[in-house]
Structures are given as C-alpha cells and as structure tokens.
Amino acid sequence: MSSNSEGSTKAIFYALGANGGIAVAKFGAALFTGSNAMMAEAIHSLADCTNQIFLLRGMQEAKKPPDELHPMGYGRVVYFWAMMVAILLFFVGGAFSVMEGYSHLQHPAPLKNATVALLVLGVSVALEAFSLRGAMTEIRKVSGGKPFMQWFRETRQSELMVVAGEDIAALAGLAIAFGAVVLTVVTGNPLWDACGSIAVGVLLMLVAFIITREVKAMITGESAAPETHAAIKAHIAARPEVEHVINLITLQWGEQLMIAVQAKMQPQPSDAALIDAINAVEHSLQTQWPQAKWCFFEPDVVAGQD
The missing domain is CATH 3.30.70.1350 (Cation efflux protein, cytoplasmic domain)
Known part of the structure; x- marks a missing residue:
C-alpha cells in the first residue's frame, strides 16, 4: 500500500469510528428530545458512515489488476465512489434535512429534554474534532505546506478530500444544531429548531456541491498536481x-x-x-x-x- 493510500485509509477509519458512535448517540437523543435539528444531524452522521464505507469500497476496487477490458487498471474507480458520496451527502444528508425542517415549520412541536440534546451535541463535537484532526494530519503529510483550500482545489486524492470536506461540514452542522437548540430553549419557540434543521441541510448541500465539482474534474481527467x-x-x-x-x-x-x-x-x-x-x-x-x-x-x- 502506498503512503498516500495508507494516509487516506487512516483518515477514513477515523471518520467511520467517530461517525458511527455519533450517529447512535444522535438518534437516541433525537428520539428522546423530539429535536428536529438533532434528527437532521443524526441522519447526516448515518449518511457519513455510509460514505466512508463507499470510499473504502472504492479503494479496494482500485487495487484490482488490469484486464483485457481495463488495460490501465481500475485506479479511477475511486472517483466514481467519491461522486456517490457527494450525491448521498446532497440528497440523504442535505435535502432530507431541509425537508424535515420545512415539515416542522408547518407543524412545530415542542422540544423535550434539551439538556440531553446539548450534551450529545457537545460529545459529537469532540468526536468530529478528533476525526478532522486525523484527516488534517494526513493532509499535512502530503500537502507540501500548501494552505488547505489550495490543497483542496489541487489534490488528486479524492478520498482524503471527501473525508476532510465531510468533517468540516459536520463540525459546522453541529454548531448550527447546538445554536438552534439553545435558541429554542431560551425563546421557547420550536421554530428555531426547525430552522436549524434547514440550515444544516443547506450547509450539507453546499459542501456536496463543492465536492461534486472537484470530483467531476477528476473524472473528466486531470493532470498530475x-x-x-x-x-x-x-x-x-x-x-x-x-x-x-x-x-x-x-x-x-x-x-x-x-x-x-x-x-x-x-x-x-x-x-x-x-x-x-x-x-x-x-x-x-x-x-x-x-x-x-x-x-x-x-x-x-x-x-x-x-
């Protein structure tokens, strides 16, 4: 296994472990509190777990040797699975969260046990920060000192790029969900919780669009960095x-x-x-x-x- 591949695999397993634990905690908290923003975050974490499995599948397929129909091997199959991740992030993570939020704008429901929701969100922030730290550690090894956004635009490592994008979106989404729950508690207005769900969805769709744009360039065929x-x-x-x-x-x-x-x-x-x-x-x-x-x-x- 090359060092680049090994680094991407480490980052994916960091993310998978963190998101698996986070998804279980969020679903439990969402059912316990009735928080729409928390449910949106739970769906997002579940989608992220599926995304990491897709990336691992792509990296495994890329190792297949060349054959008569694929004389240059299967290396670019990782771009297909990265695109699948972006689509899943857009529709399952983003669009679902927006629809859930809109539904609860029409039919608001009171938030129960906000303390539990805030506690789970705090733990989730710590786990997501751990995952992002792992991804950034691997990025620093291969970026040659480039600023993150320059590396993101120029990298050809779709798996590492996707994991970093997901982790950043996850941390930002958690901050939005946390703020939505706090505002709901302070004001007593459950519409803040619904708006938090919509904001998380819009954020995920934006990140999915950015990832899709980068992966599209790789699928089309890019030169070396x-x-x-x-x-x-x-x-x-x-x-x-x-x-x-x-x-x-x-x-x-x-x-x-x-x-x-x-x-x-x-x-x-x-x-x-x-x-x-x-x-x-x-x-x-x-x-x-x-x-x-x-x-x-x-x-x-x-x-x-x-």
Whole structure:
C-alpha cells in the first residue's frame, strides 16, 4: 500500500469510528428530545458512515489488476465512489434535512429534554474534532505546506478530500444544531429548531456541491498536481539524453500516473542507441515517481526544424 493510500485509509477509519458512535448517540437523543435539528444531524452522521464505507469500497476496487477490458487498471474507480458520496451527502444528508425542517415549520412541536440534546451535541463535537484532526494530519503529510483550500482545489486524492470536506461540514452542522437548540430553549419557540434543521441541510448541500465539482474534474481527467507536473518536466529536460521537451502530458489515474512525453533527443549513433536513451529516461522517471505506472515516449523534432 502506498503512503498516500495508507494516509487516506487512516483518515477514513477515523471518520467511520467517530461517525458511527455519533450517529447512535444522535438518534437516541433525537428520539428522546423530539429535536428536529438533532434528527437532521443524526441522519447526516448515518449518511457519513455510509460514505466512508463507499470510499473504502472504492479503494479496494482500485487495487484490482488490469484486464483485457481495463488495460490501465481500475485506479479511477475511486472517483466514481467519491461522486456517490457527494450525491448521498446532497440528497440523504442535505435535502432530507431541509425537508424535515420545512415539515416542522408547518407543524412545530415542542422540544423535550434539551439538556440531553446539548450534551450529545457537545460529545459529537469532540468526536468530529478528533476525526478532522486525523484527516488534517494526513493532509499535512502530503500537502507540501500548501494552505488547505489550495490543497483542496489541487489534490488528486479524492478520498482524503471527501473525508476532510465531510468533517468540516459536520463540525459546522453541529454548531448550527447546538445554536438552534439553545435558541429554542431560551425563546421557547420550536421554530428555531426547525430552522436549524434547514440550515444544516443547506450547509450539507453546499459542501456536496463543492465536492461534486472537484470530483467531476477528476473524472473528466486531470493532470498530475501542478508541482508534480512541473517537476516531471524539469526532470526530463535535465536528462543528458534529451535536447528539448516538446510536449508533456500527465494524467492522474487514481493513485497511479500516466506520463506521455514528446521530446527532441540528443543525436545518437544508431537506432538501438536511441532506444536505449529513451529507456534510460523512462527508467529514471519511474524510479523518481514510482506511481508512474505508464510512460509513453515519442522522440520527435521541434516544429519548424529538421
């Protein structure tokens, strides 16, 4: 297992453990107190547990070896499961919470045993913070010192991105639910609780939209991260066998990487020597970037020259 994959798996298990415990506690508190915001949060945590199972399934499928129908393997299947997570987060987490909140706006019900709801929300905040801390620890290992939002936009690790997005949404949702319960207790107006459910749903749908946008780019086909692409190009250009890099294409394939190079080579005494030179460059690339499973090299001349 690569270090990136290992880090993503750790983050997913942190989230799964935290969300499993939180979901049980929230459902119990929601049934005990009658809180709509708490029920919305419980549904959200249950959806998050399912999401983590989806991500683990995708990472397992991505390990399948290439076959005749999938000659480049199954690495990009993780993007499909990340998209499924975003859809589940939108509809089961977000839309359901909005509908529940709207229903209770029409038919408000009093909140019972608010102390229990607030206690469960407080414990949930601690567990979600633990999960987010685990995800951020793994992100710092691979981000190269980038600010979080820059890493989020540029990362090709869909699983780690999804877990971080979920954890951030969960903490924000818990803060909203906590505020809704407090306002309901202080004012005696159960409409605050219903509004809290709607606000949690809108938040989840917004996060789901942001995740969907990023995963869509990965499914469409993205290059390696900008710094990796630039480093590969510089590496090829610095090789003594290469005179000039004409074009470079990198394509992220799950954890793996495809590299296609068009370059003008230094003059070689024979065809066999040219092949040896190309092989040497390819070997150096795959030694430096072991995730570069495929390397296609085309010797050519610069356009407009002989």
